[in-house]
Amino acid sequence: MAIAALVPASGQATGGAGAKRRGGWIxxxxxxxxxxxxxxxxxxxxxxxxxxxxxxxxxxxxxxxYYGFEWQNYVDVIVEYWPQFLRSFWYALLATVFALLxxxxxxxxxxxxxxxxxxxxxxxxxxxxAPFFISFLLRTLAWKxxxxxxxxxxxxxQFLGFMGPQDHxxxxxxxxxxxxxxxxxxxxxxxxxxxxxxxxxxxxxxxxDLYASxxxxxxxxxFPLSIPGVISGTLLTFIPAAGDYVxxxxxxxxxxxxAMIGNVIQSKFLxxxxxxxxxxxxxxxxxxxxxxxxxxxxxxxxxDLL
Amino acid sequence: xxxxxxxxxGADLELDGIRKTFPGFTAIEExxxxxxxxxxxxxxxxxxxxKTTTLRLVAGLEEPTAGRILIGGKDVxxxxxxxxxxxxxxxxxALFPHMSIxxxxxxxxxxxxxxxxxxxxxxxxxxxxxxxxxSRRPSQLSGGQQQRVALARAVVNRPALLLLDEPLGALDLKxxxxxxxxxxxxxxxxxxxxxxxxxxxxxxxxxxxxxxVMNRGRIEQLxxxxxxxxxPKTGFVAAFLGQSNLLPATVxxxxxxxxxxxxxxxxxxxxxxxxxxxxxxxTVGVRPxxxxxxxxxxxxxxxxxxxGPGRIVxxxxxxxxxxxxxxxxGIGPITxxxxxxxxxAVYSAGAxxxxxxxxxxxxGLDAEAKAEAADADESELDAPAADDADGEAA
Numbered sequence: 186m187a188i189a190a191l192v193p194a195s196g197q198a199t200g201g202a203g204a205k206r207r208g209g210w211i212x213x214x215x216x217x218x219x220x221x222x223x224x225x226x227x228x229x230x231x232x233x234x235x236x237x238x239x240x241x242x243x244x245x246x247x248x249x250x251y252y253g254f255e256w257q258n259y260v261d262v263i264v265e266y267w268p269q270f271l272r273s274f275w276y277a278l279l280a281t282v283f284a285l286l287x288x289x290x291x292x293x294x295x296x297x298x299x300x301x302x303x304x305x306x307x308x309x310x311x312x313x314x315a316p317f318f319i320s321f322l323l324r325t326l327a328w329k330x331x332x333x334x335x336x337x338x339x340x341x342x343q344f345l346g347f348m349g350p351q352d353h354x355x356x357x358x359x360x361x362x363x364x365x366x367x368x369x370x371x372x373x374x375x376x377x378x379x380x381x382x383x384x385x386x387x388x389x390x391x392x393x394d395l396y397a398s399x400x401x402x403x404x405x406x407x408f409p410l411s412i413p414g415v416i417s418g419t420l421l422t423f424i425p426a427a428g429d430y431v432x433x434x435x436x437x438x439x440x441x442x443x444a445m446i447g448n449v450i451q452s453k454f455l456x457x458x459x460x461x462x463x464x465x466x467x468x469x470x471x472x473x474x475x476x477x478x479x480x481x482x483x484x485x486x487x488x489d490l491l
Numbered sequence: 492x493x494x495x496x497x498x499x500x501g502a503d504l505e506l507d508g509i510r511k512t513f514p515g516f517t518a519i520e521e522x523x524x525x526x527x528x529x530x531x532x533x534x535x536x537x538x539x540x541x542k543t544t545t546l547r548l549v550a551g552l553e554e555p556t557a558g559r560i561l562i563g564g565k566d567v568x569x570x571x572x573x574x575x576x577x578x579x580x581x582x583x584x585a586l587f588p589h590m591s592i593x594x595x596x597x598x599x600x601x602x603x604x605x606x607x608x609x610x611x612x613x614x615x616x617x618x619x620x621x622x623x624x625x626s627r628r629p630s631q632l633s634g635g636q637q638q639r640v641a642l643a644r645a646v647v648n649r650p651a652l653l654l655l656d657e658p659l660g661a662l663d664l665k666x667x668x669x670x671x672x673x674x675x676x677x678x679x680x681x682x683x684x685x686x687x688x689x690x691x692x693x694x695x696x697x698x699x700x701x702x703x704v705m706n707r708g709r710i711e712q713l714x715x716x717x718x719x720x721x722x723p724k725t726g727f728v729a730a731f732l733g734q735s736n737l738l739p740a741t742v743x744x745x746x747x748x749x750x751x752x753x754x755x756x757x758x759x760x761x762x763x764x765x766x767x768x769x770x771x772x773x774t775v776g777v778r779p780x781x782x783x784x785x786x787x788x789x790x791x792x793x794x795x796x797x798x799g800p801g802r803i804v805x806x807x808x809x810x811x812x813x814x815x816x817x818x819x820x821g822i823g824p825i826t827x828x829x830x831x832x833x834x835x836a837v838y839s840a841g842a843x844x845x846x847x848x849x850x851x852x853x854x855g856l857d858a859e860a861k862a863e864a865a866d867a868d869e870s871e872l873d874a875p876a877a878d879d880a881d882g883e884a885a
Binding site: 385387388390391392393394395396397398399401402405406409410 | 550551552571572573574577578579581583585586587588589598599602603644645648
């Protein structure tokens with residue numbers, strides 16, 4: 186096929202350029218495994234996805250398609266799924282903001298307040314990472330149990346009169362954002378911690394010495410100096426959250442009205458087997474995130490910090 | 492709210508019965524100190540002596556375990572650092588790396604909502620001759636320039652009290668001399684009260700009006716640099732500030748304003764008013780440059796002490812003077828500085844010499860002086876390494 190001829194050629198071109206820049210064949214040899222890996226597992230699938238997104242569905246055979254240049258795929262998915270797109274970015278944005286609000290104090294406490302108490306610090310860091318010892322799916326399912334209509338949370342809220350007998354938590358946008366926030370907190374906390382851990386405490390003292398109240402010192406000294414951590418944390422949260430299809434799935438925390446774009450892509454690929462549309466959605470998601478992220482980094486003026 | 496006690500003149504600082512303990516050790520045993528407004532006061536001591544802790548207590552970065560701190564007569568013991576009329580020039584400068592030099596200097600003024608913060612910041616930068624780098628970032632400046640920015644950032648606020656925490660420690664010798672002069676000039680120009688913490692005795696002596704020598708959480712002695720040098724009251728001060736020859740002795744008689752004592756190498760006297768202890772076991776001290784060497788036994792009468800003969804074991808030429816080590820029987824090595832009035836050393840190793848000094852140049856210390864002096868020499872030796880530890884712990 187055309188792809189087969191195209192891809193190795195582009196891989197070699199990249200390898201040659203890299204070798205010339207670094208100078209010397211040792212660098213080229215050292216780079217080779219990584220370049221091969223990227224070529225095989227990033228460039229090939231990407232080109233394949235791009236070609237698929239312009240494909241034409243075979244009317245004769247369910248799930249089959251021809252390669253072609255069908256722009257209409259993009260138009261169709263935008264017209265049909267723009268609400269899910271918007272919802273994805275809205276949920277991801279909310280989850281990012283909540284994760285930042287929750288993670289910052291944790292990271293500050295571990296990285297600045299108890300910096301000298303190494304034992305406690307290591308213990309808390311392990312606790313931040315501890316959720317990773319249990320599968321992401323299992324943890325999300327556990328939350329489904331906890332938040333379910335028969336679970337303790339709904340029971341307690343109904344007993345206290347905050348929820349009516351017909352109200353639910355699971356299946357709502359709240360539950361999805363809650364799940365996203367929960368799942369991405371470690372990804373937010375760790376970069377923030379790394380950034381705050383490097384903060385020179387004497388600068389905080391200097392702030393106080395120069396008549397800045399603790400709040401002013403935080404706003405003018407501590408927070409600006411932790412911006413690199415804030416940027417990487419928010420990116421590490423926002424990008425996967427926008428494409429997430431687990432939390433919003435009806436098998437987990439989502440409901441009929443909470444589908445995110447990841448859920449649409451999943452069902453297009455695995456259920457309705459409309460590969461061209463699934464591919465077009467994936468490419469669009471990637472493109473939108475790329476634009477968002479570059480705009481975000483440009484705006485925060487921190488290109489050099491990443 | 493924070494604007495109490497600011498003005499164009501300094502304020503008194505009074506430390507009243509200050510004690511500070513950290514888990515596991517006592518940084519300050521007991522400290523009573525009054526620093527009059529407008530003076531340049533130096534706290535001098537080896538690392539770990541409690542001088543940095545004292546400074547941090549005044550700045551409000553640490554809370555005293557006991558005692559009160561008064562600035563301009565007002566009790567500020569419980570006042571938060573950002574409300575104290577005090578500014579610090581930190582040892583590490585602690586400039587804000589994400590702000591321009593100008594923003595760094597204007598920071599304090601802006602927090603206090605001073606109207607012409609920017610123009611005042613420019614003035615302060617002009618004072619340290621750095622206005623041309625106002626728009627740069629701290630990382631683009633040399634160490635000496637950063638130090639001057641740190642100074643401008645503190646001085647611009649016209650604090651009642653300026654605290655300097657070994658601010659010249661990181662500079663090379665030449666820049667250090669230059670900054671010492673600049674600091675002194677700024678102090679007399681703006682009339683602030685300066686509290687300078689340092690382990691560099693030369694720096695303390697050249698800059699300060701009053702020096703307090705601290706050791707193990709206490710002030711050993713306080714006075715003008717000259718008083719401290721010429722009349723040390725403890726073995727620690729005698730050895731930490733310059734060099735001293737300390738001779739253990741037993742008092743044999745007192746009278747006529749003199750204390751006369753027997754050392755293992757002969758009888759010596761010190762004026763009674765220059766002696767801390769006047770009976771029993773004492774230590775007689777004398778500075779090396781006060782000593783005179785003679786090739787024959789000098790006939791000087793009752794105004795001088797004479798020891799000898801001893802043997803020169805080492806003569807080292809140091810430019811303006813020659814440093815001799817004389818091995819005095821029964822006493823051990825005695826250090827003598829002789830000015831080079833002729834070319835080169837007058838005595839060579841192995842020569843037989845007598846050592847003499849005017850009685851009123853000596854000083855008398857108590858019996859423990861020699862042991863305390865050893866303590867001072869030791870702490871001076873490990874000062875650079877332990878210095879960081881001091882900063883960290885504080």
